[in-house]
Amino acid sequence: MSDLIQYAYFRHAVLACILGGGGLSLIGVFVTLMDIPFLGISMSHSAFLGAVIGLLCGFDPLLGAMAASAVSGLLVGPLSDRSGSSSNSVLAVMFSTAMGLAFLLLARIPGPKSEALNLIWGSILTISQREIVILSFIFAVILISLVVFFKEISVVLFNREIAAASGIPEKVFYYGVIFIAGLLVSASLDIVGGLLIFSLLVNPPGAAYQLTYRLKTMFVLSGIFGMISCFTGLWLSYRFDVPTGAVIVLSSSGIYLVAFLLSPKRRSRVSKDKN
Amino acid sequence: MATVLSLNRIRVNRRRHIVIDDFSLSLEKGDFVALIGANGSGKTTILRTILGFLRPDSGEITLFGHPAADFRRLRKRIGYVPQALPIDFRMPMTVRDVAAMGRYGLAGLGRRLSAEDYHIIANALRDTGIAHLAERPIGHLSGGELQKVQFARAVSQTPELLLLDEPTSNLDLGAQKECLDLINRLHKQHSLTTVIVMHDLKSLPDACNRAVIIDDSRKVYDGPFQEVFTESNLGHVYKRQSPTVLRGLIDELTTDGRKP
Numbered sequence: 001m002s003d004l005i006q007y008a009y010f011r012h013a014v015l016a017c018i019l020g021g022g023g024l025s026l027i028g029v030f031v032t033l034m035d036i037p038f039l040g041i042s043m044s045h046s047a048f049l050g051a052v053i054g055l056l057c058g059f060d061p062l063l064g065a066m067a068a069s070a071v072s073g074l075l076v077g078p079l080s081d082r083s084g085s086s087s088n089s090v091l092a093v094m095f096s097t098a099m100g101l102a103f104l105l106l107a108r109i110p111g112p113k114s115e116a117l118n119l120i121w122g123s124i125l126t127i128s129q130r131e132i133v134i135l136s137f138i139f140a141v142i143l144i145s146l147v148v149f150f151k152e153i154s155v156v157l158f159n160r161e162i163a164a165a166s167g168i169p170e171k172v173f174y175y176g177v178i179f180i181a182g183l184l185v186s187a188s189l190d191i192v193g194g195l196l197i198f199s200l201l202v203n204p205p206g207a208a209y210q211l212t213y214r215l216k217t218m219f220v221l222s223g224i225f226g227m228i229s230c231f232t233g234l235w236l237s238y239r240f241d242v243p244t245g246a247v248i249v250l251s252s253s254g255i256y257l258v259a260f261l262l263s264p265k266r267r268s269r270v271s272k273d274k275n
Numbered sequence: 276m277a278t279v280l281s282l283n284r285i286r287v288n289r290r291r292h293i294v295i296d297d298f299s300l301s302l303e304k305g306d307f308v309a310l311i312g313a314n315g316s317g318k319t320t321i322l323r324t325i326l327g328f329l330r331p332d333s334g335e336i337t338l339f340g341h342p343a344a345d346f347r348r349l350r351k352r353i354g355y356v357p358q359a360l361p362i363d364f365r366m367p368m369t370v371r372d373v374a375a376m377g378r379y380g381l382a383g384l385g386r387r388l389s390a391e392d393y394h395i396i397a398n399a400l401r402d403t404g405i406a407h408l409a410e411r412p413i414g415h416l417s418g419g420e421l422q423k424v425q426f427a428r429a430v431s432q433t434p435e436l437l438l439l440d441e442p443t444s445n446l447d448l449g450a451q452k453e454c455l456d457l458i459n460r461l462h463k464q465h466s467l468t469t470v471i472v473m474h475d476l477k478s479l480p481d482a483c484n485r486a487v488i489i490d491d492s493r494k495v496y497d498g499p500f501q502e503v504f505t506e507s508n509l510g511h512v513y514k515r516q517s518p519t520v521l522r523g524l525i526d527e528l529t530t531d532g533r534k535p
Contacts, residue, residue, distance in 0.1 A: 033366060148385045155376045158366055165326055166432065167351035167380030209367065213412040218367050 004238070012127045013244075017230030019135040020188035021248075024197065025204035025226025026142055027181045029219050032205040033157050038091035039076075039181055040201040044119075044194035045095050046072035047186035049102040051119050055109050062131070065119060065186040072098070073182025077175035087178075122193025124234065124244050134187045142180060146219060149173065154215050191230065192245035200226055203252035207259035210266065225255050277304045278340065279436050279468045280325065285334030287317075287324055294320045296492045298334075302436070307462055307469045307482045309500065312489035313514050318472040319358065321489070322438050325470070326350060339435060351380045354434030356425045358441040358472070364414040371409040373424050374400055377431030399431035402464065403457060419450025426457060430465075437461075439471040443478050455480045476503075476512065476528055488512060504528055 004010040024040075031039050050068025051061035072094055080090040106113055118126075146153065155163040156173045163170035185197055192200060208221035233248030240247075260266060280302040287295040295317045302308060310318045323329045325336070327346025336343040343349055354377070377399065378392040388396075400406040403426045413421065422442060429437060442458065443451040455478065462469055462482040473479055479500075486503040488496035490511035496503060503509075506521045513524065 033363070035363070151375075151379045151382070151388070152384065154368070154372065155379050158368060158373065158376065159362060161328075161357060162355075162376060162428070163379075164328065165350055165353070165355040165357075166376060167347050169347065169384075209365070213367050213369065213414075215367050215372070 008129070009125050009127075012129065012132050013124045013234055014231075015132050016124055016127045016135065016188075016191050017234060018227055019132070019139040020184075020191045021200060021204075021226040021230030022223045023135065023139040023142055023184050023226075024188055024191075024200040025208075025222045025229075026146065026219060027177070027184055028201040028203075028205035028226070029208070029215075029222050030157065030177050030181070031201045032209060034087070036087045036091065037198070037202055038088045038095065039178065040185055040198040041194075042076075042091040042095040042098070043069050043072060043182045043185035044189060044197050045098040045102065046182070047189055048119050048194055049098040049105070050186070052102045052105045052109065055113075056105055061119070062134075062186075065189065066134075066183060068098070069182035069186035070179065073179035074175070076178050077171065081171075118193075119189045120194045122190045122196070122245050124191045124230070124248070127190045131187060131190060135184075138180065138184045138187055142184070145176075145180075150216070153177075157215070192248050196245050196249045199249040199252050200229065203249075203256045204229060207252075207256040210256075210259040210263035213265075225252070225259075229255060278302070278337070279304055279306070280339075280470075281335075281337040282321075282325070283335040283337075285324065285331040285336065287320055287329055288332050289320070289329070293492050295324065295331075295489075298489075298492075298494055300487060300494075300497070302468055302470070304435075304468055305466045306485060307480075308471070308485045308487060309479050309483045310470060310472045310487050310489060311476060311503070311512055312474065313512055314474055316489045317492050318474070318489055319440055322355075322440050322470065322472055325436075325438060326353060326355060351432070352435045354429030354432045354437040354467075356422075356429050356437075356439045356442050358444060362413070362421070366413060368413050369409065370405060370411050370413060370416070370424050370427070371396065371400065373413060374409075374427040374431050377428040381432065395433060396427075396431045399427045402430055402461065403427040404453075417450070419446055419453055422446060422450070422454055423457065426454075426461070430461060435468065437467045437469045439469065441472055441474070451478060458482065474512070476509070476524075 031037060047065035047069045050064035054061035054064025076087060076090050080087040152168050152173055155166060155168055156170050160170045160174060188197060204225035205222040207225050208218045211221060212218050229252035230248050232251035233244055236247040237244035278301060282298060282300045285295060285298050286293065310321060312318050320329060324331055327343065327350060338349045339352060375388065375396050378388055378396060382388050382392060400409055403423045405423045405427060408420060443454050446454060458480040459482045461467060483500050486500045487494060488508055488511050495511050496508050504525045506518060509521050509524060513521065
């Protein structure tokens with residue numbers, strides 16, 4: 001497999017494993033702890049709608065995808081706060097609306113629609129240099145924000161009202177996380193595709209959660225598990241000639257399963273139940 | 276005496292409904308006031324208005340001598356223990372992590388906690404009697420222990436005003452007693468100006484020296500705590516109770532040593 005490193009497409013795929021796999025898994029810690037698993041699927045379908053609009057209007061579909069995810073990301077927080085609905089309900093409404101609109105507009109695109117549909121299925125081996133640059137930028141923003149604002153982020157995760165009562169601008173952080181998640185999801189769609197991206201947001205942080213009682217450790221483990229999932233998937237795909245996206249997802253599920261079996265939390269729950 | 280808090284004829288509407296009407300309250304340093312009323316009378320709304328979570332439609336709020344325009348800055352001087360905090364027990368955090376949150380706003384955005392901050396957090400854990408639990412994950416705590424963690428977080432904020440919203444609700448009798456002892460001790464140690472919201476007069480801490488009764492959005496009593504035990508006052512708190520029941524309640528409360 002090392003001989004493949006001479007090819008640009010493979011180098012891009014390796015970088016996507018680090019930047020996309022790691023970044024999605026870091027954002028996934030928020031998704032898991034804030035209990036908004038719908039975020040991934042909603043943002044990816046908003047991105048799909050944006051890409052369709054791009055194709056229909058004749059501009060770059062990636063730009064359309066990122067703009068649509070950014071707008072969705074900006075709307076989720078204020079909509080759920082002002083309507084009194086849960087973020088998951090707002091995300092579900094946005095997901096279904098984006099899907100309906102996307103398929104309505106898709107029918108109006110003349111000729112082949114593969115460029116838009118590729119966003120649904122994804123392929124890590126087709127990631128371009130430009131996508132790597134965008135992913136690098138978003139990954140850097142996430143890492144720097146986590147290092148600089150860890151204490152603010154941790155109190156917002158713990159409880160938004162407590163964060164506000166402590167004088168932390170909690171809305172800036174809460175809305176900011178959803179906005180960055182939207183951008184990252186749209187920029188990472190090629191890794192596993194819109195339908196499966198959900199797994200990289202949920203499985204690695206879920207596995208990390210099983211193994212630690214510390215938030216910092218959960219972030220570190222989740223990022224590492226995300227990267228390992230992508231690398232393992234890439235290798236399995238090469239070794240057995242199977243679809244890369246699917247094996248990346250299954251690798252992350254495998255990591256979750258191992259973490260669950262080794263989890264000190266599970267064992268303490270089992271012994272509690274026996275008592 | 277320095278005025279810590281002043282609410283002047285505030286009115287708060289929520290969803291076109293008057294929740295608080297023509298409400299005034301002034302607190303001096305060291306006051307311990309109980310806001311008493313039946314469920315839905317508007318007690319929690321007053322606390323949330325003091326914190327700036329709700330904006331009054333009319334009236335004035337002054338906090339620590341400043342007009343409360345910049346709530347985010349002034350909130351850092353208020354310790355808050357909310358009612359039935361919806362905490363996710365699965366959150367991967369320890370007792371010390373949560374207690375430290377009281378310092379986060381004061382430390383400043385993006386700044387790390389100093390050695391002095393950690394010293395204050397250690398003292399808050401000690402004062403609230405949970406220093407031995409510092410490294411325990413919050414998911415491993417009982418309801419009473421978790422409530423003490425909330426107090427430790429509020430105390431580590433070194434507040435000038437402490438707001439407690441039904442701090443003993445959802446606790447068993449033993450945990451309630453421990454919690455009330457803790458409130459009394461904290462008030463004595465730090466001379467903390469405190470506002471406690473309660474609907475049950477039986478569960479008020481001894482340190483409480485003033486009572487304000489709210490009924491149907493309005494203040495109906497504001498005076499010494501010892502004089503609150505009258506049939507007409509308690510009728511506002513324990514609604515739809517016969518005079519006989521109220522008299523029995525007064526006997527029960529006064530023989531508890533609450534009234535001289």
